[in-house]
Amino acid sequence: xxxxxxxxxxxxxxxxxxxxxxxxxxxxxxxxxxxxxxxxxxxxxxxxxxxxxxxxxxxxxxxxxxxxxxxxxxxxxxxxxxxxxxxxxxxxxxxxxxxxxxxxxxxxxxxxxxxxxxxxxxxxxxxxxxxxxxxxxxxxxxxxxxxxxxxxxxxxxxxxxxxxxxxxxxxxxxxxxxxxxxxxxxxxxxxxxxxxxxxxx
Numbered sequence: 011x012x013x014x015x016x017x018x019x020x021x022x023x024x025x026x027x028x029x030x031x032x033x034x035x036x037x038x039x040x041x042x043x044x045x046x047x048x049x050x051x052x053x054x055x056x057x058x059x060x061x062x063x064x065x066x067x068x069x070x071x072x073x074x075x076x077x078x079x080x081x082x083x084x085x086x087x088x089x090x091x092x093x094x095x096x097x098x099x100x101x102x103x104x105x106x107x108x109x110x111x112x113x114x115x116x117x118x119x120x121x122x123x124x125x126x127x128x129x130x131x132x133x134x135x136x137x138x139x140x141x142x143x144x145x146x147x148x149x150x151x152x153x154x155x156x157x158x159x160x161x162x163x164x165x166x167x168x169x170x171x172x173x174x175x176x177x178x179x180x181x182x183x184x185x186x187x188x189x190x191x192x193x194x195x196x197x198x199x200x201x202x203x204x205x206x207x208x209x210x211x
Contacts, residue, residue: 029055080155083127090125092117096151098127099141103151109144127154 025034026041030049035041038056045054081103089096095107097120106124110117123131132141142150 025059026056027059029057034059081152082155086127086154087125092121092124095120095124097123097125098129098154099132100129101154103154104141104145104149105151106145106149108146109149112144 025036026038027034028041028044028049030045030052033044033048035044041056042054045052083098086096086098086103089105092110093107095105095110097104097106106113106120110120113120
């Protein structure tokens, strides 16, 4: 196989194949890393490639079984069209594509929230309503997960502060349950070094 220039793969060959070996990748970035690591010093070269055999098994799985039970909001956001409409509600992710036409308020409202967390809006309008009673069981895709890559620094700071507060409360509990340790062990390092503290605490 001779190296060729970077070509856009055809519909049947949707992967980028390495121009130097038989490996195939879904994106240019992965192929660039492969070429640099496996074929050092070689120029980037790709060829159109079919779906790798390691990916073949995924074609026969239903979409719901291919996803984990914790779905990040970034994944929900990818499904925001009338033909593929996911919405997060109260910590759960639902595929509302089929339900849109049956929605009493029409499909427009659901489409406005496609790919988003509509919990507050839904709860304000449908107080106490359980959406599960209107949906088919397969519409439930999984629980809404945390997308750590999209969390802001202020959110992480809030989490850190909460953890520090928990540790301080635990320290206070330990100090309050020790005899005279408050005078000697008034900091975490001193508390940890104090040999008179009951190990069962």
